[in-house]
Amino acid sequence: MSNVVGMLLILSALLVFVMAVLGLISPRKLQRKNSESAPKRLHIALAGLLLPIGLFIIGGAFLEPQKAGSDVASVNAVEAPAPAPAPAPAPVASKKNLGMTPEEFRKAYNDMIGQIDKSWRVAEFEINRGEVNDGINAALGKSVHIVGSIDKNNGKLLGLIVILGGSQAEENVRAIASLLTVAHVTTQGAPKEKITSTVNKLLKDAAAKIDDPSASSEKMIVGNRKFTFSASRVTGFMFTVNDSSSE
Known part of the structure; x- marks a missing residue:
């Protein structure tokens, strides 16, 4: 349950941040229907910075740490009987990946x-x-x-x-x-x-x-x-x- 609360708080912070970014680009997008003027960019910037930081901190406190699993690979060596073994081929470098299918x-x-x-x-x-x-x-x-x-x-x-x-x-x-x-x-x-x-x-x-x-x-x-x-x-x-x- 704490993970859910934490994620919702973090999502709320990101939503506030996105709205603030849109407001900085066009303040009229945040203008209230009954208001005669759009909010000032300074006010939008302060709200877009302070509110998300507070929500991130509170939401992060609710999130429980996640244990990272580890993969163990086993390699079987095969010996090939040969009177004159040829030089081993150069290993092919593997591509960098995200470690998951x-x-x-x-x-x-x-x-x-x-x-x-x-x-x-x-x-x-x-x-x-x-x-x-x-x-x-x-x-x-x-x-x-x-x-x-x-x-x-x-x-x-x-x-x-x-x-x-x-x-x-x-x-x-x-x-x-x-x-x-x-x-x-x-x-x-x-x-x-x-x-x-x-x-x-x-x-x-x-x-x-x-x-x-x-x-x-x-x-x-x-x-x-x-x-x-x-x-x-x-x-x-x-x-x-x-x-x-x-x-």
């Missing part, structure tokens, strides 16, 4: 998002077969989409891209919940509060440059993951998750 990601995602709303859980992904890598391309909600590439050798996810769109408040809440869930279930080696605050900062910084088509993406490493955020009036918000050591 699409199905493992889906189950972890559903476990967390289901604590907020069971109807937000997603069905099994359809795997699209490719010549180099396989992939997934699925909807996590009405205004949120996920795209991922899969290593054909081991079936692990190489990276994920989450695309956010829509303008309705209900759509934004689910989109933010999906975004936060993807970040949490794919990242190890960092506290939940750090993951959440990083997503918050990247989203804010990307939104500030949404009208600049030449703006560079916002990037930050958290634990064993590299988060990348970009924003565009045409494509919406795009959030990418990769291994922290990937280029």
